[in-house]
Amino acid sequence: MTAAGFRGHLLPVMDFSEDQIRRYARHILLPEIGGIGQARLLASRVLVVGAGGLGSPALLYLAAAGVGTIGLIDDDVVDLSNLQRQIAHDTAALGRPKVESAAERIRALNPDVTVEPHRARLDATNALDLVSRYDLVLDGSDNFATRFLVADACHLAGRTLVSAAVLRFEGQLATFKSHLGPPHPCYRCLHPTPPPPGLVPTCAEAGVFGAVTGVLGALQVTEALKELAGIGEGLSGRLILWDALSASFRTVRLRRDPACALCGENPTIRDLSAHATVPEPACPA
Numbered sequence: 001m002t003a004a005g006f007r008g009h010l011l012p013v014m015d016f017s018e019d020q021i022r023r024y025a026r027h028i029l030l031p032e033i034g035g036i037g038q039a040r041l042l043a044s045r046v047l048v049v050g051a052g053g054l055g056s057p058a059l060l061y062l063a064a065a066g067v068g069t070i071g072l073i074d075d076d077v078v079d080l081s082n083l084q085r086q087i088a089h090d091t092a093a094l095g096r097p098k099v100e101s102a103a104e105r106i107r108a109l110n111p112d113v114t115v116e117p118h119r120a121r122l123d124a125t126n127a128l129d130l131v132s133r134y135d136l137v138l139d140g141s142d143n144f145a146t147r148f149l150v151a152d153a154c155h156l157a158g159r160t161l162v163s164a165a166v167l168r169f170e171g172q173l174a175t176f177k178s179h180l181g182p183p184h185p186c187y188r189c190l191h192p193t194p195p196p197p198g199l200v201p202t203c204a205e206a207g208v209f210g211a212v213t214g215v216l217g218a219l220q221v222t223e224a225l226k227e228l229a230g231i232g233e234g235l236s237g238r239l240i241l242w243d244a245l246s247a248s249f250r251t252v253r254l255r256r257d258p259a260c261a262l263c264g265e266n267p268t269i270r271d272l273s274a275h276a277t278v279p280e281p282a283c284p285a
Contacts, residue, residue: 020112024066037229038066042112044228045069047134049122049150051098052076053203053213054140054164054220056088061221062138063106063113067228070106071134073118074098085210122146124275127153136227138220139163142203144194149275151187155179155262156271162223162235163187164216167201169209169244171216174254175223175235178263184236185256186263212244 016024016035020042027033027041044067048055051074062070078086078093078101086098093101099117106115120126122141131137131153139150139161147163154161158179165172178186219240226232239252262269 032231033229040229041066042068045134047071047137050074050140051102053085054217056086057214057217058138058220059088059102059106061218063110065225066112069114071116072099072102073122075119075121085213124272128157128272131159132157136160136224138224148194155186160227162220164220166208166212166216168206171212171242173216173219173240177236183256185254188262189257189260190254
């Protein structure tokens with residue numbers, strides 16, 4: 001079908017260019033997406049925390065899907081050890097800031113997309129303001145200090161969070177939108193407080209299978225696009241666990257904790273002041 005025929009058949013009221021109709025044709029053909037859903041994606045703003053193993057595939061798939069504005073925050077530079085899994089970067093980018101390298105790849109992939117790179121470390125002074133500028137947040141960080149900071153900021157700012165984590169051959173994924181109230185749990189309903197330092201090994205200590213980050217990053221984007229387009233059943237209240245070695249997925253039910261310090265009936269966390277310390281060093285996923 002020609003682009004013009006595509007427009008007349010499926011998009012009588014959508015003002016897409018001919019190039020956009022061709023680019024997003026496979027989305028528009030899906031009844032669950034259609035022209036209206038694609039227009040929602042083009043109007044959306046998504047923040048990705050970390051341009052590493054999880055952030056790399058997430059950024060590329062968000063751009064390919066036509067998410068209109070993509071923000072990315074990372075303060076690191078590309079290292080040779082990153083290239084085993086961080087596919088937004090290449091050998092020529094060694095030593096460059098990751099946000100610059102990833103932004104260049106996004107622009108090359110889809111000129112429809114506006115990229116907002118933030119070369120900085122997310123901390124208590126900037127998290128709430130930055131998160132508030134976007135409709136949805138993907139957390140691709142790999143340290144507990146940042147994960148808790150992102151989760152708290154998303155709840156306080158009223159933003160949906162799609163969170164993933166990987167280690168060795170395993171990954172986990174969940175969506176948190178506790179700002180909508182019960183029955184939606186928050187990240188602290190799953191992990192009330194960070195584990196003691198040294199209890200959980202980092203990827204630098206235990207290793208990570210490169211393709212695992214690709215799978216989890218793609219799953220993050222799948223859930224993010226569903227949330228943005230308003231389709232399907234979301235992951236709020238559920239945690240997906242994937243073991244690559246056994247090729248098995250398992251889903252665990254998450255319940256809101258009425259005593260949760262962040263989203264419970266009598267919350268004690270009302271700002272980010274508890275995060276006003278130097279976060280633990282990041283290990284790029």
